[in-house]
Amino acid sequence: MELNIDQLRASTPGVTNVLHFNNAGCSLPIKEVIDIITEYIQTEAMMGGYETKDYYQSTIDQFYHRAAQLINASPDEIAIVGNATEGINKVLYAFPFQKGDIILTTEVEYGNNYLNFLNLKKEKGIEIEIIPNDDFGNILLEKMESMISPKVKLIAITHIPTNSGLVVPAEKIGAIAQKHHIPYLLDACQSVGQMPVDVKKIQCDFLSTTSRKYLRGPRGLGFMYVRKKWLQKLNPPSLDMVTAHWEDSQNYHLDRTIKMFEHWEKPYAMVLGFSKALAYINELGIEKTWNRIQYLANLLREKLSTIDGIQVLDIGTQKCGLVSFKLKDIPCEELHQFLLKQNINTSVSARFCTVIDMDKRGLASVNRASIHYYNTEEEINFFIKKIAYIAEQVALAKNKPIK
Numbered sequence: 116m117e118l119n120i121d122q123l124r125a126s127t128p129g130v131t132n133v134l135h136f137n138n139a140g141c142s143l144p145i146k147e148v149i150d151i152i153t154e155y156i157q158t159e160a161m162m163g164g165y166e167t168k169d170y171y172q173s174t175i176d177q178f179y180h181r182a183a184q185l186i187n188a189s190p191d192e193i194a195i196v197g198n199a200t201e202g203i204n205k206v207l208y209a210f211p212f213q214k215g216d217i218i219l220t221t222e223v224e225y226g227n228n229y230l231n232f233l234n235l236k237k238e239k240g241i242e243i244e245i246i247p248n249d250d251f252g253n254i255l256l257e258k259m260e261s262m263i264s265p266k267v268k269l270i271a272i273t274h275i276p277t278n279s280g281l282v283v284p285a286e287k288i289g290a291i292a293q294k295h296h297i298p299y300l301l302d303a304c305q306s307v308g309q310m311p312v313d314v315k316k317i318q319c320d321f322l323s324t325t326s327r328k329y330l331r332g333p334r335g336l337g338f339m340y341v342r343k344k345w346l347q348k349l350n351p352p353s354l355d356m357v358t359a360h361w362e363d364s365q366n367y368h369l370d371r372t373i374k375m376f377e378h379w380e381k382p383y384a385m386v387l388g389f390s391k392a393l394a395y396i397n398e399l400g401i402e403k404t405w406n407r408i409q410y411l412a413n414l415l416r417e418k419l420s421t422i423d424g425i426q427v428l429d430i431g432t433q434k435c436g437l438v439s440f441k442l443k444d445i446p447c448e449e450l451h452q453f454l455l456k457q458n459i460n461t462s463v464s465a466r467f468c469t470v471i472d473m474d475k476r477g478l479a480s481v482n483r484a485s486i487h488y489y490n491t492e493e494e495i496n497f498f499i500k501k502i503a504y505i506a507e508q509v510a511l512a513k514n515k516p517i518k
C-alpha cells in the first residue's frame with residue numbers, strides 16, 4: 116500500500132502549527148506517542164510510579180521486540196539508553212583498548228564521538244586514524260582497506276553525518292571489517308528511522324541511535340545494539356543493580372546480558388512513547404518512507420540550486436533527507452532566525468559538530484533543512500519561495516540586516 120500522506124499528517128499535530136524542516140534535530144512526534152505518554156503519566160499520578168510500571172510491564176517489554184524488528188536484531192541485543200551518545204560511549208569505555216591501538220574513523224565523524232576518541236587517546240594512549248574521502252565526499256574504501264593493520268582495534272563510523280546530506284556506505288565498510296575481523300561500531304543516530312538499517316546486512320557489532328530524530332519518539336532516550344558474542348567480552352563502564360549483584364563487602368557478580376548497559380531507573384512514560392514510535396515505523400514500512408524522504412529531499416536540493424546565491428553543500432553519491440546549504444552574504448544564524456519568524460523550523464550545523472569535514476571544506480557553519488516523510492511538496496514550494504525572497508533582498512541590500 117502507498118503511504119497515505121493525509122493520514123500521516125493527521126497523526127502529526129505539529130504540522131498544523133509549523134513548517135518543520137528540522138527532523139534531524141528533533142522530529143514532530145506522532146499523536147499516538149503523545150497519547151500514550153500522557154496516559155502513562157496520568158496513571159502514575161493516580162497509582163504510583165512503581166505500581167504503574169508493574170501494571171504496564173508487558174507493554175514495556177514490547178519495546179525490545181519493536182526495536183529489534185526495525186534493525187533485524189534479537190530483542191536480547193537491545194538496551195535502552197539515554198541518547199545515541201550514551202550508547203556509543205558505553206561501547207567505547209567498555210572496550211579493552213591498549214596503548215597504541217587504533218580507532219579507524221571517517222572525516223565526517225560526529226563531534227560527541229570524536230571527543231571521546233580524543234579522550235581515549237589522552238587516557239589510554241590510543242591513536243585515531245581517518246579514512247579520507249574523494250573530492251566528491253565519498254569514502255575511499257580501497258584506501259580504508261590499505262589502512263587496516265593488527266593495531267586497528269575498532270572501526271567507528273557515523274552512518275549519516277549531521278552536516279552534509281551524505282549516507283556513508285555502512286554495508287561496504289562492514290564487509291571490510293568482517294573480512295579483517297575488526298569490531299565495528301555504527302553511529303546510526305540519523306539513519307535508524309530514516310532508512311533501512313539491518314545489522315545483519317551491515318555486519319556491525321555495535322550500533323547506537325536516538326528516539327527524538329527520524330524515529331519521531333520523545334526526547335531523552337535512545338537504544339543501543341550489541342551483537343551477542345560481545346556480551347562475554349565487554350566490561351560495562353559503570354554498574355547498576357539491573358545485572359550486577361552485590362554479594363558482600365568485597366564482591367559482586369555480573370549477569371552478562373545486554374541489560375548491563377541499561378540503567379535501572381528509566382522514564383517509562385517515554386519508553387512507552389518511544390515504543391509506539393517504533394511500532395509506527397515498523398507498520399508503515401521503512402522502505403516506503405525512505406523512498407519518500409529521498410524524493411522530497413532531492414526535490415528540495417534541485418529547487419534550492421536554482422536560486423541565485425544559494426549553494427547546496429551536500430556531498431557524496433548517496434544522499435538522504437538532510438539538505439545543507441548556504442546563502443551568499445548572509446550568516447547562517449541570521450537566515451535561520453529569519454525563517455523561524457516565518458514559522459519555518461530549520462537548523463544551523465556548526466563547525467564543532469563535524470570539525471574535520473568542515474575544516475576541509477572551509478566552512479564555519481551550514482544551514483540545514485531536514486525532511487521527513489510527512490513533509491509535502493507544498494511545504495517545499497513555500498520554503499523555496501521564502502528563500503528566494505530572502506536571496507533577492509540580500510542581493511538588493513548587501514550587508515544590511517534582512518527584515
Ligand SMILES: Cc1ncc(COP(=O)(O)O)c(C=O)c1O
Nearest residue numbers: 198199200225275276277304325
Ligand atoms: C550523527 C549524529 N550522531 C550522534 C548524535 C548525538 O545524538 P544524541 O544527542 O541522541 O546523543 C547526533 C545528534 O545530532 C548526530 O547528528
